[in-house]
Amino acid sequence: MMSFSGWAYDASIGSLLRGMRLWVAAYVRENGLFPALDLCTGTGAMCRIFDNESSRPVWGLDLDGRLLRYARSQAPSVPFVQADAARLPIRAGGFRSVIISYALHDKSPHLRKAMMTEVRRVLHRQGRALFVDFERPWDMRSRIGRVFTYGIERTAGGDHFRNGQQFLHEEGGLSTFLSSHGWEELESRPLPWGNSRIVVSRFLD
Numbered sequence: 001m002m003s004f005s006g007w008a009y010d011a012s013i014g015s016l017l018r019g020m021r022l023w024v025a026a027y028v029r030e031n032g033l034f035p036a037l038d039l040c041t042g043t044g045a046m047c048r049i050f051d052n053e054s055s056r057p058v059w060g061l062d063l064d065g066r067l068l069r070y071a072r073s074q075a076p077s078v079p080f081v082q083a084d085a086a087r088l089p090i091r092a093g094g095f096r097s098v099i100i101s102y103a104l105h106d107k108s109p110h111l112r113k114a115m116m117t118e119v120r121r122v123l124h125r126q127g128r129a130l131f132v133d134f135e136r137p138w139d140m141r142s143r144i145g146r147v148f149t150y151g152i153e154r155t156a157g158g159d160h161f162r163n164g165q166q167f168l169h170e171e172g173g174l175s176t177f178l179s180s181h182g183w184e185e186l187e188s189r190p191l192p193w194g195n196s197r198i199v200v201s202r203f204l205d
């Protein structure tokens with residue numbers, strides 16, 4: 001995640017994502033999709049939206065130890081695991097929901113593919129994956145949003161920026177990426193100012 005500290009990320013970009021996080025958490029809660037896993041959790045902001053009662057557990061996972069130290073300091077009751085999303089130390093079918101927010105576009109095609117295989121493996125048969133990521137702009141607001149998110153992605157630079165460009169222009173953005181990987185869209189919510197979408201999906205056997 002760029003070169004931001006956890007605090008700076010939460011105070012800037014993170015604050016813009018609060019509405020999205022509330023929607024995702026409400027969906028998980030209303031559909032009883034626990035235990036939930038926030039994959040590539042970063043600062044753990046998604047996990048903090050949940051009340052994290054023991055009957056409704058939410059886990060966070062990321063590879064970056066520095067971000068996880070920050071995440072733990074903000075939410076001591078949440079179990080945060082340091083691991084590679086391409087090789088999850090989790091048994092098959094262990095989670096009723098997996099949340100992947102803005103954590104596909106920045107990865108290489110190879111890592112993305114491995115992550116999708118792992119999401120499918122750790123998701124319970126009746127489970128749901130909730131993806132949030134960039135779409136190709138589809139109306140005036142999302143075109144304006146794209147100018148803004150392009151600036152953020154450009155600042156991130158390096159592989160993150162290149163992978164993000166590849167995700168939009170070669171994979172076609174989130175919805176196209178999911179359908180071409182065998183995921184059925186059950187519900188979705190557009191986020192035009194972020195040229196993004198929340199997609200609730202299940203894997204088609």
Ligand SMILES: C[S@@+](CC[C@H](N)C(=O)[O-])C[C@H]1O[C@@H](n2cnc3c(N)ncnc32)[C@H](O)[C@@H]1O
Nearest residue numbers: 001040041042062063064083084085101102103
């Ligand atoms: C753009 S951030 C998204 C953070 C968070 N989901 C959010 O909505 O704010 C992508 C995250 O993926 C994590 N990451 C990168 N490679 C990873 C890997 N192989 N396994 C697990 N996490 C990884 C980074 O450390 C970073 O926190």
